[in-house]
Amino acid sequence: METNQRIMTRTDLNEIARELRLDILDTTTRAGSGHLSSSFSAVEILTALYFNGILRYRSDDPWWPERDRFIMSKGHAAPLLYPVLARAGYFDREMIWKLREIDSPVQGHPIYRMMPGVEATTGSLGQGLSLGIGHVLGGRLNGLGFRVYVLIGDGECEAGQVWEAAMAAAHFKADNLTAILDYNKFQETGPISREMALEPLVDKWRAFGWHVEEVDGHDTQAITDRLTALQQVRGRPQILIAHTVKGKGVSFVEADFTFHGRALNPEQAARAREEILCN
Ligand SMILES: Cc1ncc(C[n+]2csc(CCOP(=O)(O)OP(=O)(O)O)c2C)c(N)n1
Ligand SMILES: [Mg+2]
Numbered sequence: 001m002e003t004n005q006r007i008m009t010r011t012d013l014n015e016i017a018r019e020l021r022l023d024i025l026d027t028t029t030r031a032g033s034g035h036l037s038s039s040f041s042a043v044e045i046l047t048a049l050y051f052n053g054i055l056r057y058r059s060d061d062p063w064w065p066e067r068d069r070f071i072m073s074k075g076h077a078a079p080l081l082y083p084v085l086a087r088a089g090y091f092d093r094e095m096i097w098k099l100r101e102i103d104s105p106v107q108g109h110p111i112y113r114m115m116p117g118v119e120a121t122t123g124s125l126g127q128g129l130s131l132g133i134g135h136v137l138g139g140r141l142n143g144l145g146f147r148v149y150v151l152i153g154d155g156e157c158e159a160g161q162v163w164e165a166a167m168a169a170a171h172f173k174a175d176n177l178t179a180i181l182d183y184n185k186f187q188e189t190g191p192i193s194r195e196m197a198l199e200p201l202v203d204k205w206r207a208f209g210w211h212v213e214e215v216d217g218h219d220t221q222a223i224t225d226r227l228t229a230l231q232q233v234r235g236r237p238q239i240l241i242a243h244t245v246k247g248k249g250v251s252f253v254e255a256d257f258t259f260h261g262r263a264l265n266p267e268q269a270a271r272a273r274e275e276i277l278c279n
Contacts, residue, residue, distance in 0.1 A: 004088060007053045013220040016051055016087070017043045021249050021276045023083035023096060028263040031100040034108060037247035037259045039080035041184045041217075042151060045242055046084045048223040049149060056146070059089035062116040068146050069135045071120045073128020074153035074182060075109040076261070082106055082115070090117035126159030128152060129179060133165055136174045147176045147231065155187020158196040163208070169237040170209030178230050179210075179239040182217065184246035186257045205239050217242030250275050 008016070020043050028034035049055045055068045072081050079099060086093040095115070098104035105114040109123030120131050132150040139146050156162060169177050183201070185192050192198055205212045211233045215226045223242065230238040246260075247253030250272040253264075264272055 005053045024079045027099040029269040035076040039077045040248045041244045044220045052224045069148045071128045071150045075122030085117040125156040126161040129165035166208040174237045177237040184244040186246045211238040214241045217244035
């Protein structure tokens with residue numbers, strides 16, 4: 001059976017990213033809440049993973065044992081994950097409009113097994129990397145060669161569990177584990193540098209025994225190239241530090257961190273749509 005891996009042109013990838021931003025905008029505006037800016041931040045990262053040949057998956061067989069795992073540890077970016085999974089073929093696109101409805105499976109944070117393709121219940125920050133290690137060790141016991149990708153936030157790195165997991169992953173020589181850090185320099189209440197400084201971040205991950213690379217987190221092709229290269233690293237986990245812009249694609253959201261977790265009103269949404277279409 002074929003996997004869903006696809007390799008696209010740069011134009012195709014940019015078009016996918018644009019459509020994902022529109023989906024994020026429209027579903028959060030409709031819901032009247034949701035983490036729009038956090039979702040915009042990681043659009044190109046998920047585009048590279050799902051649509052440019054990085055993740056091996058079969059959306060018609062979501063629990064295929066050998067599939068690569070993707071865990072969105074910054075689970076509040078669910079308004080990005082659902083349109084990605086729909087586009088990847090896991091479920092009907094109509095589902096994305098149920099975002100944040102009472103009793104809907106399309107919750108504001110992803111719930112494991114509630115929607116096909118969702119590999120972990122996340123939203124309580126700090127846990128995804130540990131879950132990823134669990135998958136790595138489970139795969140090892142079962143003799144399966146899948147890779148595990150975990151998307152974490154920079155604010156999330158203020159959680160101590162992230163560093164316990166960092167230590168454990170190196171200890172277990174989890175070389176099929178790749179973390180991607182959405183380094184947009186902001187968390188919920190302000191700049192990372194003010195709330196809980198992370199720098200020197202590359203040195204910290206290296207000191208924990210990880211192979212570290214950096215990339216422009218809005219260049220899908222560059223992300224793809226880096227992730228492909230990381231698949232060759234042996235003996236240690238890897239982290240791709242993706243420099244991103246929170247709210248990427250809509251200037252007035254980029255300029256104002258208080259948009260965290262806030263949907264746009266109809267007038268703002270119309271302006272945002274214009275910008276996304278013109279980019
Ligand atoms: C354990 C925990 N503490 C606090 C929160 C509330 N919270 C939700 S998102 C967020 C900020 C996360 O910042 P970051 O990881 O940088 O993600 P970004 O939105 O910038 O992508 C916080 C504090 C949470 N979800 N979980
Ligand atoms: Mg952040």
